[in-house]
Amino acid sequence: MCDIIISCLNHSIEYWLTLDLLSSNVPGISRTCIAVRVHNLSEANAVFVPFFSCLSYNRFSKLCGKEKVSVSTMLQERLLKILKYQDEWKRFGGQNHLIVAHHPNSVLMGSAIFVLSDFGRYPAEIANLEKDIIAP
Incomplete structure (x- = not known):
């Protein structure tokens, strides 16, 4: 449990x-939301x-x-497989999908937009300033 709490504090952007x-459309929210959830994909920017x-x-x-592949890698592969079957992924090749990868070694899913803590650990074809965001 402590690992999860520490991880969330260190990489809280996720x-x-x-x-x-989740709270952007809740009536009575007194704060301004940075991101707004839409229910119609045609209205979404990402x-x-x-x-x-x-x-x-x-x-x-x-x-x-005796694992040859970590559970984390297996989960990412399954997620990518699910995403690639979605019409929205197919339409833009994943380029309009936002994945928060704030841990510098955590995810490598190609064409999606990443919110990263740095670029130093990724090859340019995975993460680059033309498509990705560096978060503090």
């Missing part, structure tokens, strides 16, 4: 963006993929027993 989206990459990486990146 939490805050998800909270903004598709947020709610994958908590830092939690997945911190909890499941180490190989256990």
